[in-house]
Amino acid sequence: MRDLKPRKDLLDIEGLELPEIEYVLSNAVPFKQLFQRSVKKVPTLRGKTVLNLFYEPSTRTSSSFEVAANRMSADVTNFTVSSSSVVKGESLLDTIETLQAMRSDYIVIRHQAAGVPNIVAQHTGASVINAGDGYHAHPTQALLDAMTFREVYPDYQGRKMVIVGDVLHSRVARSTSTLFHKLGIEVGVLGPGTLIPPGRHEFIRRFRSWDEVFDWKPDAVYLLRVQLERQEGMFFPSIAEYHKMYGMNTERLVRMRQIGAYLMHPGPVNRGVEITDEAMRYERSLISTQVENGIAVRMAVLHWLKPETDTD
């Protein structure tokens, strides 16, 4: 293998170097091939423990990490903190102390507050994997998106993707656009001005309408989930208007087919909001591939990170 500096944590995409990204993405391929076999497990992490710590409900991401860890033969503990006992700032240190006592080798953490995985990582020898923190980052999502894009476009460099929706409140948009930019894939965004923060990323092209998007001929269209609970009635007038302006509908699907663009979505989808039922059946939808690749990429991440928990 290449000479990579051992890395303890995966907290965001910004800090990653290209060889590291390449290492994870290329390792994910054989892990995925494993899924076709009757025995889907490898013994790589036998005897190691993975703690799945979710402060925000997420069945999908949590299960994906659990399956990935199981297929690596690690022992997995799931720890879901109900929203009623949402951690106040005060208890974060106590939580870290508790985690230390559990002596996990890997801590997968999702938290509603940006930066919590960073703080946990500073205080533990375990490898911390950020499974989504506030609006900050969701690095494994970005990696699985990249893997998915590269599967359909082996000549991915110079290709184009447009992200549609609530970029402002999206950790997925942050991480995925940053990773795609690093990989040499052009990124554009489409959405209401209230949800597209101006000037935040110099490399992102902003579109004001679907017409502009289709003229650009993107190779993939990435729909973001509309975070209904985050709208506070301040960002667009109504769901119906959002759907009309930015949703993937029949008419737009026709144009998708014309340019042969793939459709991506981080899930779970809001049918009738960012996407119609019909668009869900689009033949070039990569949504379930993304889910499958999520497991492979997370296995590759577990394989790559080096916890500092060994005492020998």
Next chain:
Amino acid sequence: MPSATPRLFQNGRIASADSKELLAADVLVDETGTIVAVAPGLSAPAGAEVIDCGGSVLVPGMFDVHVHAREPGQEHKETLATCSAAALRGGVTGVVLMPDTSPPVDTGNLVKSARDLIAELSAIPMFQSGCLTKGREGKEMAGFSGMASRGVPMLTDADRAVPCPDLLRRCMEYACDFDLLVTSHCDTPALTKAGAINEGRVSYRFGLPGIPAISQEIAIDRDIRVAQHTGAKLHLQQISTARGLKSVQCAKEAGTSVTCEVSPHHLVLSEQDIRDYNTHFKFNPPLRPAADVEALVAGFIDGSIDVLACDHAPHTEFEKSSEFGSAPFGAAGLETTVPLMFDRFISKGVFGWDLLIERYSAAPRRLVGLAPVAIIEGAKAEFFVFDPEGETPVTRETMKTKSPVSPFLGETLAGNVRGTVLGTAWYPQGK
């Protein structure tokens, strides 16, 4: 440690607001705490304590108009005793206390009680300010006449703006009757919301809710306009953007009675300095882009900014150790401000002691109706000994505040306050 011993400070170099030159001289302080002689080669009277300053700079005591001492009510963060110890460590010999204690100081009786506590517990003069509105709630006017009769130096809702322009207008109108200074924390709560850092590239990258610059700028414009309308004397706290400063400059040119302050952290740090979700860099107003910092430094030098004030706002390390979004705003500043200004500006020749003394000693005293202090014969001794060759390590162990929380933790700043003189008392500090 008051004593009736005369003290001779030998081999000093005296700084003042009026001169760029340092004056080589000895300073003799008599047993009443009065400076009786300032001249080279003074000989020590019998029984006098002799302090060899070894060429250190003797600087008039600083005065900070923006201090949260936390007592009464939040003594776990800071007390009047630890706050005054931190002040003396930093060469600060007088402060204005914000009224956001528990309970908030919003009546004459509470001012009286605060003054009693200060007299009992503080080693330095502390001037208790009062609230503009009852309980700092921004709903009803507080008891101005009672507070005025107890000598409050200013009225402010401390870290909170008065959201209703009508109430602000009435507060300003009424404050004029008592000739009271109205001090504004410039903020538009409806825009700031749950913001944690400056809104922009950095907040986006961190995924943290942002505080837009217009939140402060609109409040500055509004408060200036209301002050112009009512004729009130207005002081604006913690200007943090170039555009906000421009508003103040325009108002001054128009003859408005307005002054403003800047905090040391806004002069030396930008939003780019925030790393790894370190909450010691979480301030309100937040650290801004570098272009704003440059404009503030220029305004500090040209006088558009009148006063330096550190916003000493201690929170415990534990409180600050939570995730960035929910950690409290603010840090300790009293003991680091002078060495920081020396380290970043004076030692590099950006400006001299005269400017720092004007902004951090003379102007703030004038702002609250006090006479500036100077190291001259006949004056009360109120100065500190600053060793430009020394250094100030900023560490948890060396800080005097009860809450050693500072964006400069881990740094060693150039220069050191060797000791502070206040009347008959001499407070030697770290080596």
